[in-house]
Amino acid sequence: MRATSGKSAVTGIGIISCIGQNAEENWKSLLAKKTGIGSLRLFSSRHQVPVGEIGLSNEQLAEKAGLPAGKTYSRTALLGLIACQEALADAGIDISEAKKAGKKIGIINGTSIGGMDLSENYFANQKAGKRARLRDLFEHDCGASTMRIADHLGIKDFMTTISTACSSAANAIMLGDRMLRHHELDIVLVGGSDPLCKFTLNGFHSLGILDTELCRPFDATRTGLNLGEGAGFLVLQREEDTAQKTYCRLLGYANANDAFHQTATSEDGEGPYLAMKRALDKAGLQPGDIDYINAHGTGTGNNDQSEATAFVRLFGEHSIPRFSSTKVYTGHTLGACGGIEAAYCALMIKNGTIVPTYNHTQTMEGLDATPETQTTAATLKNVMSNSFGFGGNVSSLVFGE
Template sequence: MDIRLLDYQSTTAAGQNIHQLRVAIDSQASGLRLNDLDRSDIDTWIGRVSGIEDIDLGPWQSRNNALAALGYQQGSIQENIDKLVSLYGAARLGVVMGSSTSSIDRTESAYLELEDGQLSSEYQQPQVHNPNAPSLFMTHLSGIRGPSMTINTACSSSAKVFATGARWLESGVVDAVLVGGVDTLCLSVLHGFDSLQLVAKNQCMPLDQNRDGINLGEASGFAILVKPDEKHQDSGITLLGYGESSDAYHMSHPHPEGLGARLSMQQALTMANLNASQIDYINLHGTSSRANDLIEGKLIESMFSSNTQVSSTKAWMGHTLGAAGITEALIAVDALQRGVIPGSLNLNELDHELSLSVQSANMSRNMNFVMSNSFGFGGNNCTLAFGKSGEKT
C-alpha cells in the first residue's frame, strides 16, 4: 500500500497547531490545567483548548464543531483542500471523521434549557444533535461533495479514519480524502469516566509505577490522504499499513492478554511488509490507567525488540478520546519527520512489571518507520504504520 499524507495539522491543549505542539514537546510543557469545566466539580486535570467558546457557527453551533472549525483553519489544510477541489472536483473528494461524542455537549446544553419540556428554537439543530455531526459539519465547511461518514469506535475512532480513507483511495472511489477526528470535553464524558473510577486527581503519569488514572482532554486533527501523483507535492510520509480488530471482551476493560491489540499490531506490520525489529518508535495508547498500560506494555515487550523506542504522549494534552487516534498518529508522523521522539511526560519510575525502552526525556533519532496504537472501549483496536516515502520495506 502506498498512501501519502499530503498535509496534516493538530489542535490540542498543548498547541493550537503543529508548530505550537512541537514547541510544547521540545520544552516538555504540558497543556493540562486544573478542571475548570463549567458545572463540574471533579478534582482532576483536563486538557482544555482555549478560545473555542468565542467561535460562532450559527445553526451549526456546538463546542465540537467549533473545535473542528478551529483545527481546520490551522496551517495549510483548508488551502490544500480548496486546491484539490479545483483539481479533481468536489465530488471526487471524501470526508472521514472520527468522534466518540459528536456534539453531545450541545445536547447537554439543550436539555438544561428546555422550555415546557421542548427544545427551544436555539437548540433545534437536527444536524448537530446527530452521531454523524462531525462529518456533516466538515462537508459543509470544506465544500467536499464526495462520500462522507463518521466513525465512532470509542478511542480508536480517528485512527480508523486512515484505514477507511486508504480503502476509498485504493478502490478508486475518490482521488483525495480529508480524514479527521474531533472530540470535546463535556459533562457526560468527564463524569462518566469518573463514575468508572478512572479519572486521576494528579496529572496523568503513563507507564509510571505510581499512576492513578487518566486525564481527559479535547482535540481536533486533520490529514489529507492521496495516492502518489505528480500533480501535488506530499509531505514525504506514507501510510504503509493498518490493523483493525475487536476483542468484544468487555465494555470498558481491555482483554487481559491484549488479544485484539496484538492482532491489530500484527496486521499493520504484515500490511506494511515490515518486521517488528524495523519499527523505530511506537506512540502507545498509554492512557495511564493501571490495566491499559500494563497490558499494552507487556504486548510491546513480547512483540518488539529493545531497539524500538516507545512513549505515551497523553500527559501533554490528556486522553482526547475519539480524537486521540489522529492526534497521536500525527505526533508519531511528526516525530518521523523531525527525528525527535517525544518522551513519556511525567514518567518518574517505570512500572515494576515492565521493561520497555521508554524514557521521560525526548530523544533525537533518525527514523524510517513508526507506529501508533489506539485501543477503545468494547475492544475496538487500531494500529497504524507510517514510513518515509520511498523507504524500502
C-alpha cells in the same frame, strides 16, 4: 478502476489541542515538554479533576474558524473544522480549485461524542425551566458534526463518521486509505474530533478511571487518565499523485477486536497484539523494523499493563522499540487521539525527533517496558501509532518516511 498498489501519503496535517491551536504550537510544546493539563474551567462540575482544555469558548472557536456569528455549531464540529482548515492549507489544497480539476474529495471523521455539548444545554435548560432550543439537539448525532465540517469546506463527494470510542480517528485513517487506493476518492481528510463535555467527564468518572493528578503513563504509580479535547486531521493522497514533499507514508494498519470486556482491555493484550501484528504484516515489515511507537498509553492501570504486555509479546522483552505516550501533554482526547497522535508521528518523522513521556519516574512492576523520558534525535524510518477504545476496538497504524 482497480486498486493501486502504492501507498497513501500524508500531505498535510492540522492539530488543535490544549498544547496548541495549530500544528506548530503543538510541536513547540512537545519539544518543551509542556503539558496543557490543568484545572477545569470550560464548564462547572462537581468533579474537579485535571483536564486538557483548549481555553477557547465555542464563540471564540467559531470566530477562529471564520464562521458567521449566531449560528449553532457543536464543539466537535468547531474543533474538527479548525484542524481540517489547517490540514488543507498545509497540503496546499484549495477545495474549489481541486473540484474544478475534477478531484474527488472526501472527509472521514472519528468522534465518540458528536454534539453532546449542545444536547447537554438542551436538557439542562429544560430542567431549569428555561427555553430549551430544538436546534441544540439537531447536532446530537456523531454524523452531524462531520456534515457541518464538510458543508463549510464545500466537500460533497463523500463523507462519513466512525464512532469506535478512542480508536475512532485511527479507523477513519484506514478507510481513507482504502477509498484512495480504490480511486473512490483523490483527496481525503481523515482524523477525529472530540470536545470536553459533562457527559464524558461523568462517564469516565463513573468508571473510576480519572486521575486526580497529572496522569503517569506506563508508570508504576499510575492511577488513571486525564481527559483532553481537540482535533487532529491528516490530508491523505495517493503517493503517485503527489509531487510535493510529504510528511510520511501510511505503510500499514489493522483493526482488531480484543473481545474481552466492554470497557477493559485483556491482561494478555490479545487485541493490541493482534492489531500491531497485523499492521506490521500489512506494511510488510518485521517487528525489528519499528523505530518508535506512539503508544495509546492513557495512564490507567489496565491500559498500560495490557499495551506493554502486547509490546513484550510482539517485540520481545528486551527489544521493545523506543516508545512514549503524548497523553501526558494533551490528555486523552478520545475519538480525536488517533488523529492528533498520527499527526505527531508525522512531525516526529519529519523532524527526526522522538518526543518523550513526561512525568515518568518508576518502571511498572513485572514489566520491563520503560517509555522514553528524554527528547531524542533519531532517524525514524518506521513509526507505529496505537489507539485502543471501549468495546474492544483496538487499532494500530504504521507510518514510514
